[in-house]
Amino acid sequence: MDDVLLGDLAAEHQVLDDLVAPLSAEVWATPSPSPGWTLAHQIHHLDVSEGAALLALTGRSDQIFSSGYWPGPPLPADPAEVLENWRASRAASLEAMFALDAKDPVIWGDGPMTCRSFATARLMETWAHGLDCFTTAGVEPVDTDRIRHVAHIGYRALPYAFRSQEVEQPAPLSELRLELVSPSGQAWTYGEDGAPQSITGTASHWCRVATRRMAAADSDLVTHGPLADAVLTVARAYLSDGAPT
Incomplete structure (x- = not known):
């Protein structure tokens, strides 16, 4: 697998771990931006999602989407247990990804994706729920150029976003140019030069819009x-509101 991508995924794990590990039990029990979820629910969801990821990476996707896997086991009462469970599950899924080729298929949702795309999706989910945790803890997150993976999947998922929400595209996506400024000031572009329609702005805001955090x-x-x-109306970098996000 792509060591850079998996290194970025591990780094996103660690940023969130560093945020939540020293927090008090009171903060872990604080409501998050997701209705009905505390900060503990956010980390528990990531733990359950990493468990599902491991099943998918090891050829057992049927155990996820056809057997009532979601929402997973109950939330443990002790925040320390929630954190340790997530540490163990994310380590196991990372190890499984390192053992695969970037182009190996992973069955997730409606069909297969490459292991590279799957790892990108795991980073996106970690980052997005991390934003919820930062908000809950009252800490301002610092974006890095690792969000290029989130920006990419947000753009690549546009055909699915239109299709899944049954919104008709006003024009082919080939007519769209996405011009973003990265956290470090680099220009990130998606789409053809000279495309007649465009979205311009910061990558940080594009990623938040695509993950429904802004x-x-x-x-x-x-x-x-x-x-x-229309793209800003439908953009969604994950499967659905009822699936792991």
Whole structure:
């Protein structure tokens, strides 16, 4: 597998671990931005998701999507147990990814994706739920250029986003250019040069909109054209609101 990608995934794990590990039990029990979920629920969800990831990576996807796997076991009462469970499950799924080739298929949801794409999705989920945890803890997150993986999957998932929400595209996606500024000031672009419609702004805000952590109206993203407007309405970098996010 891609050592850089998996290194970035491990780094996102550690950033979130460093945030939540020293927090008091009171903060772990604080409501998060997800209705009905505390900070502990956020980490527990990541633990359950990593357990599902390990099943998928080891050829046992049928145990996830056809057997009532979700929402997983009950939330442990002790935050220390929640954290240790997540540490163990993420280590196991990372180890399984390191053992596979980047192009090896992993069955997830409706069909297969490459192991590289699967690892990217794991990073996206960790980062997105990490934002919820930072908000709950009252700490401002610091974005890094690791979010390029989130920006990429947000763009690549646009056909699925339109299809799954039954929204008709005003124009082919080939007519869209995405021009983003990374946290370090680099230019990240997606789509063809000279495309007639565009979305411009910071990668940080694009990633938040694509993971439904920020409303497009609250972002710095600027659209040109009806397709671009529609993209900000449907953008979603994960399967569905009822599946692991």
